[in-house]
Every structure is written in structure tokens, then in C-alpha cells.
Amino acid sequence: MIRVPYEEMKFQFERVLRSRGMGEAETLLCARLLADTSLEGVYTHGAHRFPALISFIDRGIVDVHKKATLSASFGVLERWDGNSGVGNLNAHAAMSRAIELAKAHAVGIVALKNTNHWMRPGAYGIMAAEAGCIGILWTNTMPLMPAWGGLDATIGNNPLVIAIPSPEGILLVDMAMSLFSYGKMEGYVREGKPLPVPGGWDRDGTLTDDPQSILESKRPLPVGFWKGTSLALALDLVAAALSGGNTTADIRGMEEERDVSQVFIAVNLASFPDRTEIEARIASSLAAVNASQPIEAGSEVRWPGQNRLKVREENLREGIPTDEGVWKTILSL
């Protein structure tokens, strides 16, 4: 791992995106979203994913010239078409619109079809929370796990995000429905390390902590065993129904993951007359987590997202930990 300065990382992303014909405003936003992802410690979905994004652009799967457009309106719920454009730009546009709707109507929902991999799911939750909204969002994906009891991958790992603003910081849950995301397992492979707990089955059906065997078998452990695949299937079908877009089963027939369906929900806390009381309740819940008796004496029990800004500051100061090989690849793009 080397440490790459934030501004240098953003600059390189911008250079490469411009070279692929992306518009100037889109380039700046796309690069910032990706660099911020690595900056906040989600290395798998920032710099480490950038070469894959460029490959998708080069192969014509992601179209840098296309933008999301409104396709139908049902009051607080709008359907948008991502037109096979850039996943993080489409998701940013969709969440921006959901926030706008929530500012006007307390609740805003944007269902987005025909979009591409949104990189870091949590980014759009943070957007909502920074605008004073609760953000709830999810995506479907290509098939990445078998249904419970099955061998062949039919279910997406369909990450789900819930972000909640609070004076103590943003509570951020950002979870794939497999115990480890594919990006995370690829990271362990890159570092030559086993997973911290068994994360799936190998081709012979043996539970293993070897990430490479799980990437090959496509049999990662779902969160909560049978519960994770059930929830993933339900999220997939809701995203497809609300957006009028593809299901994971539809995407299965394609060579690569493309034209996925996503849902973005924002609820504006400022709509509620008791906002101050709500914030106090959230604060005391977070304090209760921190006040837990730790399993290991002397360790801290933290709420999800509590460490985010600390990592951000450290990486801003010290540079962003980045795989040297990946960084060389980016410089060569």
C-alpha cells in the first residue's frame, strides 16, 4: 500500500475521465465522489474500482454522455431512467431529486432504472443526511449468490443503505446482503489475507475463509443465512417494480452487470415540528451504544459511521492508502 494525496487522486481521476469524453461538470463530480470514497476508507469502492469503471466505459457498457431523465411522476414518487449512464452520477442525481421532493413534501422517492454500478452506496446516504434528511436506498445487482438451498447464483447482493443525520455525526449503515461484499473479498485477495470469519463456501461446498475460493464458487455467506437471500430478493423486486426496470434475473442474461434498478428515499427531518426532540432521542441512543460494556476491556463500542470523519481527516493528512499496482494502472489509463 502506498499513500496517495487526496488532490492527486482526484486529479488523476479527472484526467482519465476527461480523456473518455466526459463533460467537465460531470468529470469533477464523478472524480470527487470516487476520491471521497477512498478518502473515507472505503478503498474497495473508490480508487480500487476505478479501473473497472474505465473498462466499462471503454467497452460501451457505461455511456459517459448520457444523463438520467424523468420518465414518470406519481406525486412524491418519481421514476427516472438512467439511460445506461455513469452509475455514481445517476445515483447522485436521483438522490438530489429525492431530497428536493422531501423538502417539498416531507418524503421523496426516486426509483431509477437502466443505471450502472453506483460505486459506494453510502455516498448517497451521506448526501441525504448532510441535507438534514434520513436517506434509505438500495440497488439490485447481477446474480452474486445462490438462493438458500441452491448452488447456482440467482440472487444479487443488493446493498442497502440507511443514513440518519444527528448532531453527533451521521449514522451510516451500508451493507451488502452477503457477509462480505465482492469488493471486500477482492481486497483480501489482493492483500493475500484470509477473511476474519468464514465468508462462504468453496466449490466443494465447504465453509471457508479463503476469499479467492468464494469469488470462484459465487457462494458467499448471506447475512443471517436464509434471511439475507430472502431480503436481497425482496429488495431486488421492489427496486424493479418501483422503477419499472430490470430484476437481477433480467440482468442474469447479460454478459456484464448493466442497467440495474435502484430506489432512493429521503425523509426531511425539518418537516417535523419535534425535530429537536427527535435529535435528542437519536443522540441518547448513540450515547447508549458508546456506554455499552465492551467485550474486551478498554475497547470502545461504536455506532456505525462513528469513525468516518476520523478516517477522512487522517487520510487527508497522511494520504489515502492505495494498492500500488492499482495506482500504477490508474496512472497508465
Place this chain on the structure above:
Amino acid sequence: MIRVPYEEMKFQFERVLRSRGMGEAETLLCARLLADTSLEGVYTHGAHRFPALISFIDRGIVDVHKKATLSASFGVLERWDGNSGVGNLNAHAAMSRAIELAKAHAVGIVALKNTNHWMRPGAYGIMAAEAGCIGILWTNTMPLMPAWGGLDATIGNNPLVIAIPSPEGILLVDMAMSLFSYGKMEGYVREGKPLPVPGGWDRDGTLTDDPQSILESKRPLPVGFWKGTSLALALDLVAAALSGGNTTADIRGMEEERDVSQVFIAVNLASFPDRTEIEARIASSLAAVNASQPIEAGSEVRWPGQNRLKVREENLREGIPTDEGVWKTILSL
């Protein structure tokens, strides 16, 4: 286990509820919801929970005379106050109202505060789906698991339901954020059986499949380890924020679980002009699950909820499997 005829079970529930002063219409609905729960195989949350409900009524925690009332309206989002009434009646009223809002505006959200244990969560998802709506709902609970890394219970297990109507039947996900619900673990204790996989830690911090040790330690395994506690905390805070009601941390100070917060979301599929296409996509997704290659040759891979009506029919014909001791208790109430 004995087999109790459905009508007999409903009759006994009605008799006991009437004896506690519940109104006639409420008695019929409350008894039907509970009997249907056992009828559909969720024994833990039907007959087996009935004595606990009556005990809560007898101790004045659940007030049979109170009904949910509208407390504030924000367009498609309404806040209702459960007024410490009967949990399943309040939840039924809240989902009925969410469906009504969805029929008018495509989306309906009811956030309910000051309500009590809703018995079977899935019941209100089925209601939505039978009305042609997607139903998404969740509740918070008293603290039932430690935060990740902690020893003392601070997090609810906050069941989440997603129900999706389809011509093939209702896809129903109904999951607590612990791998096994407390009701389920109590069932295993009653039958003197170990859990099928380790479901939590005992007081010494050892992972165990002994349900009694986990009930005592209050350290059940969250779904997806750290992911389950994070999601549970987020669901808790969203329910409290939307309803203006209690968080799990607020409930922690009370002697018993009471005055919890819940969210009911309905999305009316008939609002979408492409409903037929949506249903076809859902049908082919469910078919893809059934077409999975099974791990055990000859076994079926099913989607969540696929077996529901089969169990219902069997129990209607043969009687509902019920613990004999619990049934004797019910007869004596």
C-alpha cells in the same frame, strides 16, 4: 403437540378477549389475526404468545379500550398514536391507513408511536399484498442484543417485513435482526431441542446452539454479525424519528416492553401503468429461484413465503399444532 381446530382456537381467543372487556369488533379481529398466525405455521407468534398478551392486558400495559388516533399529517406520511392499545389492532389500523393513502397517492406511510407488540409482523405485509400493494414495515423493540463489541443488550431485534404481491402468491420476508427471534428460541426450549446452527453466545461468551443459554445471556447472534446490529439500530431510529415515538433506548428504562414505534409503508402496484410487466418480471424471478440447482439432489429451492398457503391448508384440515401446556393455559384464562 396437539392439533387444535382453527375455529376452536379462534373461539377460545374470542372468549378470553371478551372476558377482558375488549369491544366486539376488536375481539373478532384480534382473535382472527392471532388464530391466522398459528394457522399459517408461525406458532410462536399466535397461540404460543396469547398468554403473554393476556398477561400484558391484565397488568394494564396493553389497554383494550384504546384505539390508534391520527396525530399529524404530512401528505402521504401520517403519524398515528397507538395510545398504548392492543398491538395487533393498532398495526392493522396503521397498515389499513397506509394502504388507503397508497390507493390515493401511489405511496402511503404511517408511522405509529406508543403501540405494543404487534404479534406476527408478516400479517400486515400480507394485508398490503392482498390489497395489491408492496408492504414494507418494521418495529423497534426493547433491547434484546448487545451492540457489536458490547456485552449488555442495548439494541432491539426490530423485525423487518417486505411483502410483494404476485400472481404466484405473496413473497413474504419477515425477519428479526437476530438470527433466531426470541419467540423461536423459546419454541426450541419448549421442545427441548438445540438450535439448528449456533444462534448466540452464552454468559461465558462461547458461541452456542443452546437456546436457553442465549435467552439468559441476551446475546443472540445478529444476522450478518456487525451488520445486523447496525441495521437494527438504524431501523429503530427511523421508526422513532418518523413517528415521534420511543427509541429502544427509551424503552430500556421501562420494566416491560411497551409503547414501541413502528413504520408501515404501502406502494400500490395498480398506480403503475406497467403493472402487468412488473408482475411478469416478478413471476420470472420467482421461477428462477425455483429453477435453481439444489444443494441436495431432489430437494426444492423455494422463495420466501412459497409454502405459506400449503401450511395454512394443512392446518385448516388437520388442526393447528399447539403445545399442550400452552393450550391448557389458554383454556384456563
